[in-house]
Amino acid sequence: MPPPTPQIVALGGGGFSMERENPLLDDYVLSLAGRARPAVCFLPTASGDADHYVVRFYRRFSASCEASHVSLFRRDQGTGGVEENLAAHLLAQDVIYVGGGNVVSMLGAWRAHGLDGVLARAWRQGIVLCGPSAGSLCWFRDALSAFHGASRRVRGLGLLPYSNCVHYDAEPQRRAEYHRFVGDGMRPGFAAEDGVGLHFRGTRLERVVSSRRNGRAYRVEPTDGGVVVEIPLEAAYLGADAGGAALGAACAAA
Amino acid sequence: MSGSGAARDAGAGGGASEAAAVAPEQRRILAMGGGGFTMEPNNPLLDDFVLSLARAPRPRILFLPTAAGDTTGQINAFYARFAGRGCVPEHLSLFRLADVERPLAEIVAEQDIVYAGGGSMRNLLAIWRAHELDTMLIEAWRRGTVLAGLSAGAMCWFEGGVTRSSGPPAPIAGLGLLPGSLTVHADGEPERLPVWLQSVRSGALPGGWALDDGVGALFAGERLERIVSSRPGAGAQRVDAIAGELVRGRLEPELLGAPPRGPATSFDEDIQELRHVHRMRARVSREERPR
Numbered sequence: 001m002p003p004p005t006p007q008i009v010a011l012g013g014g015g016f017s018m019e020r021e022n023p024l025l026d027d028y029v030l031s032l033a034g035r036a037r038p039a040v041c042f043l044p045t046a047s048g049d050a051d052h053y054v055v056r057f058y059r060r061f062s063a064s065c066e067a068s069h070v071s072l073f074r075r076d077q078g079t080g081g082v083e084e085n086l087a088a089h090l091l092a093q094d095v096i097y098v099g100g101g102n103v104v105s106m107l108g109a110w111r112a113h114g115l116d117g118v119l120a121r122a123w124r125q126g127i128v129l130c131g132p133s134a135g136s137l138c139w140f141r142d143a144l145s146a147f148h149g150a151s152r153r154v155r156g157l158g159l160l161p162y163s164n165c166v167h168y169d170a171e172p173q174r175r176a177e178y179h180r181f182v183g184d185g186m187r188p189g190f191a192a193e194d195g196v197g198l199h200f201r202g203t204r205l206e207r208v209v210s211s212r213r214n215g216r217a218y219r220v221e222p223t224d225g226g227v228v229v230e231i232p233l234e235a236a237y238l239g240a241d242a243g244g245a246a247l248g249a250a251c252a253a254a
Numbered sequence: 255m256s257g258s259g260a261a262r263d264a265g266a267g268g269g270a271s272e273a274a275a276v277a278p279e280q281r282r283i284l285a286m287g288g289g290g291f292t293m294e295p296n297n298p299l300l301d302d303f304v305l306s307l308a309r310a311p312r313p314r315i316l317f318l319p320t321a322a323g324d325t326t327g328q329i330n331a332f333y334a335r336f337a338g339r340g341c342v343p344e345h346l347s348l349f350r351l352a353d354v355e356r357p358l359a360e361i362v363a364e365q366d367i368v369y370a371g372g373g374s375m376r377n378l379l380a381i382w383r384a385h386e387l388d389t390m391l392i393e394a395w396r397r398g399t400v401l402a403g404l405s406a407g408a409m410c411w412f413e414g415g416v417t418r419s420s421g422p423p424a425p426i427a428g429l430g431l432l433p434g435s436l437t438v439h440a441d442g443e444p445e446r447l448p449v450w451l452q453s454v455r456s457g458a459l460p461g462g463w464a465l466d467d468g469v470g471a472l473f474a475g476e477r478l479e480r481i482v483s484s485r486p487g488a489g490a491q492r493v494d495a496i497a498g499e500l501v502r503g504r505l506e507p508e509l510l511g512a513p514p515r516g517p518a519t520s521f522d523e524d525i526q527e528l529r530h531v532h533r534m535r536a537r538v539s540r541e542e543r544p545r
Contacts, residue, residue, distance in 0.1 A: 048323025048349035073323035073374050075421050084421070102349045108384025109377045113420070 004126025010136035012192025016060035024211035024238040038094035042069040046101025046134035098131030140164040151177040163189030179228040188221035210235040276398035278475035285408035287438040287465025291335035299484040299510040313366035317345040321373030321406040370407025376419035423449040434462030441466040461494030483507035
């Protein structure tokens with residue numbers, strides 16, 4: 001058997017929690033699992049394990065997947081989450097789906113439960129890691145967290161040696177802030193709009209996919225002169241007329 | 255007691271603090287073994303006692319639901335209890351900071367009381383630290399803000415406690431503002447107490463207090479000042495390990511008032527049911543365990 005390829009799909013926003021009527025990004029992630037009925041585990045930590053978020057996850061995935069979730073707040077309360085050996089459960093998944101919310105709170109709780117190490121191991125084993133917003137930022141070395149007052153540089157798990165900015169189109173100041181941080185020495189990285197997924201194989205950006213026709217992502221880096229530039233990346237629309245799902249399947253087989 | 259000096263010194267010398275530190279005996283912490291608005295929806299005695307500890311006539315009280323993941327249920331119960339009680343209630347969610355427009359330090363600094371809810375102590379401490387809220391709270395305590403809390407929100411102020419954050423009860427270190435350890439729900443969750451006693455005996459935790467549901471231990475500085483209770487029959491004990499032996503002494507709480515009429519215990523039915531499930535599971539896993 002060839003060694004497994006680590007894969008991450010980092011969503012600038014989107015998926016079941018943000019695009020109720022649009023299954024394209026989640027379907028793309030599932031296509032990477034290379035299994036008819038993949039095991040998908042949801043980590044809603046960044047929302048404080050919000051019940052409504054867990055319900056929406058099951059509504060979206062339980063018909064087509066072996067769906068489960070891990071709650072770090074209610075580990076022994078019989079709420080249906082995985083309770084015994086979290087590491088063994090997570091390492092037996094095909095996909096680990098990380099929900100959005102507050103990335104600082106999430107990373108703090110993960111580290112306290114040792115999940116940072118487990119997720120790094122899962123990635124090396126070839127388990128597909130994905131998620132929107134906080135579920136994207138967490139995989140990178142540096143993340144621009146902008147949910148509270150001034151934008152802030154947050155150190156993520158560092159599986160991907162870049163910086164990351166999400167919801168790039170959602171607020172006008174987001175773009176300027178990210179450029180400023182990269183100009184001030186934050187490592188170069190990737191910005192994604194809502195509905196856009198950055199698909200990495202290993203640490204290399206393999207594809208940019210989108211659930212929207214005009215979704216965009218950018219590589220953001222400083223030039224020799226100190227000016228920060230953004231380089232548009234070609235995003236493949238995953239909708240019916242674009243054959244995106246077929247491309248995703250081909251990708252999984254490669 | 256000097257074991258936790260590092261935590262108590264944190265924030266010292268910070269020139270930014272607007273108010274001066276108060277004398278140590280004016281630093282108050284009320285640690286509850288259980289009770290208050292999340293557990294006793296029909297009994298306000300402990301929460302009224304919390305309000306009475308503030309010097310301000312109309313105290314500002316901030317609820318931190320961090321340990322439960324900021325559940326709406328806890329937040330709603332907080333406002334239901336404290337609305338119309340002559341105070342200014344506010345909550346801070348570290349998971350929904352998008353709704354918070356001011357710096358955390360500013361919000362914490364203006365409070366008369368900070369009230370921490372129950373839940374996962376491991377998550378509580380990790381998330382406070384991730385946002386540096388732990389140092390802000392220590393600083394607030396030094397300036398005279400009353401700290402209160404139940405369960406995880408009570409044990410966190412001590413050197414250590416017993417948490418179910420990872421399932422079975424296990425010892426865990428706290429912030430160390432108060433010397434000794436604390437265990438909670440001594441009557442309501444009987445599986446917790448033996449783990450604490452064993453931890454104290456082995457030295458994994460320092461000696462300390464075990465509080466029943468509905469019991470609050472009030473500290474002035476590091477000194478235990480009073481033990482109060484919202485219901486008759488609830489108790490507390492002090493336990494120390496001396497030469498490897500446990501020395502236990504019962505402490506009799508002062509009843510805060512006549513509890514409201516109704517069943518002997520006014521604890522929330524959901525909590526009763528959850529505890530029943532816990533006990534059933536504990537029994538099952540004991541029976542299943544191979545010898």
